[in-house]
Amino acid sequence: MAQKNGRSIPLEDKIFGISRLANEMIAEKGKESVINATIGALLDDQGELVVLSSVVDVLKNLAPADYAAYAPIGGTAEFKDSIKKAAFGKYEPKCFTEAVATPGGTGAIRNTISNYSQVGDQILTSDWYWANYSSIAGELGRGSVTFELFDDQGHFNIGSLQKQVRSLLDKQESLVLIINTPAHNPTGYSLTLEDWDDVLSVLQAEAKGDKKIALLVDVAYIDFAGDSNEYRAFLPKLENLPANILPIISYSTSKTFTLYGMRCGAMICMTPVKSIAEEFLRVCQFSSRASWSNCNRAAMVVLAKIYEDPALLSKVDEERDFYRELLVKRGKAFEEEAAKAGLKMVPFDAGFFASIPCKDPDAVCKNLQKEGIFAVPLAKGLRVSIASINENQCRLLPAKIVEALG
Template identity: 50%
Template sequence: MKGEDRMIFAKENGRKNIGAPDKLFGVSQKAKAKTAALGRDNVINSTIGVLMNDDGDLVVLDSVTECIHKLKPEDYAAYAPILGTPDYIEAVKKAVFLDEMPNSFLEACYTPGGTGAIRNAISAYTAVGDKVLTSDWHWSPYSIIASEIGREITTYKLFDNDRKFNVDSFEDSLLKLLETQEQVLVIVNTPAHNPTGYTFTLEDWDNLISVVKKLHDKKVVILTDIAYLDFAGDAAEYRKFFKKLENPPANMLPLIAFSASKGYTMYGMRLGALICMAPDEETAKEFKDIMSVECRGSWSNGNRAAMTVLSDIMGNKELFAGVTDERDIYMEILHKRGKAFMEGATAADLKICPYDSGFFITVPCAKAEEVSEELQKDNVYVVTLGQGIRVSVSSNTEKECRLMPAKIKTAMARCGL
């Protein structure tokens, strides 16, 4: 049956339509087609959100691949316990906190990637109809994850006029939400935020926590999305902020969304965890109880093979050193690419969001769609955000990163900016 007579079976359930076509997929297809026609040297594809080497191939850590090859049938055939294997729960705590275990009642559960952790946190710590607070620049799937379970994302301004964490906007937005909600879940994506590359400083954390402290009779759950932690820079330095979450005010609960997608190049194996830094035993138990229902009611048991891989790595000092040594080599490449883009931006007088580290850099731009189309005429493909353009330094060569800012500046000028 075609056209008007066709019956529609899928439910909109509050969406604007059944499911909009993926804009990102469209531009990335165009970039691929252009690359096939003109060759890799003549097209800059900055739409891909994974780490690629200079030949355009996905970076896969050999040390992780070796562990995958050693898996035994029972590692992938058997069900894992709902919350994850006990070895994995210990491994994931080690992977996140290394030798600085926080002085909290730590609990964790397996989730399929960081996405699953964000989903479980929203589902368990907000009510249907609630708003979840995050920054104006954010990873867009947060909205889909929230709306698919009947919640909504609302935002505060991440940067103030001095390009620093806008604590006033954070406080205003939080207060406004607490007029109608007795509890708010806040998502903070740091370090190496997607899409800007910003990292919360220790002072930013102090400011954020003191806002929460002031609201003593209102409950605030802080979910830190650390998807890019292991590609941010020095491991100990970028973990210092965990100390700030160790003794939270009584009205604050810190949660951590871990993802093995980037740090362990296990994107496709769907490995992640939601970690609760509970202040007391009862809150830790409450976390475990609610997570066993959240997991059972969404994906049920997790990927045992993937859990075994991380457990093996974290259980063997040499294996872990192999992973970190290999990762350091790619981190240096990533760092050089980010630096090249920033130097190019300074030379071209292109304004970018404050970038510290990570896979992405954002150029604020009022006519993002128009500029993106103009860039495509120059064989440059980028991702548009509401008020900006995102480039993916993780997938471009250092040379491309140095070239892009001038091209963006020219395209903006052609669009009257």
């Protein structure tokens, strides 16, 4: 009965499908026999979801009206203030910023594509990418193309980015470019400040005349990368770009506040032109109204309460710091063992995931499954979630992957 409308819809989501196989093996052989490195959430060393208790305490003490009432389409005023503080940290932008509430980063990606590209356009992202970018583009009647994230030396491939931006702007009036950094999903790469300078020079060189670029910076993992200020050091570079290049920050409470299921985030624009910020607010709120209407009010109130109470904010930050360190240690353990085992990784910095380049990723993943190890096959390799396995398992995995590569 269903209409395809140009989309290719698989029978089952790949990641959830493999996770299901892992759970079936757990049911059959027990938890100890399985390493499930497919899950995109931070689990503790016992395999339980990490939930920040300081955030849960706030949630449990909400008044009925905090969760029963509708929120304004763009989010409550207190939420908008709080989410900007959360996204920008100590940095205070010297440009116009507007925030619109979205159901997680996913909603920010959706609204950016729907408002800053035309039906039939191609959006651009890197060849290692979160698959949902192309799904959202397809859902909205757009396509997606990629640039190569790395050159032969494993550096950010600015030449490939320039080539694709030029080729797309030859054909289109506008371009949505999605860059996921720091702690990129699926590689764990973080753009350096030099990479950022290169990216911004390319965009300024290629956005000629009436051409327009929306630069969507997906910072879903920013608070699990490492030092919060260091990883925000690129933000000032975005504050005074020419008017036809619009940076939009996609910020999510899913990972940062462990509110994955509460579906709360925001899209935040940064522009030197007031009317562009006002237009952003108007068009993005329109899209929200026409897709999910308003977002989860309870999550908005939780965030506002955290940011109005400095002691509570410190408590939340400290609790997160503990788990961030745990994750950083896991990443280091995986890198160390990969080096010992001679396993080539895609350049990794931090975050929930690491990737291994290989030919025939499906076959490698099947080999691993025979050993009770579950990872996600991508177009150019496999993705290992170091967020969902403990340090011992991180140490064990690289040698096992070398075996599975054959």
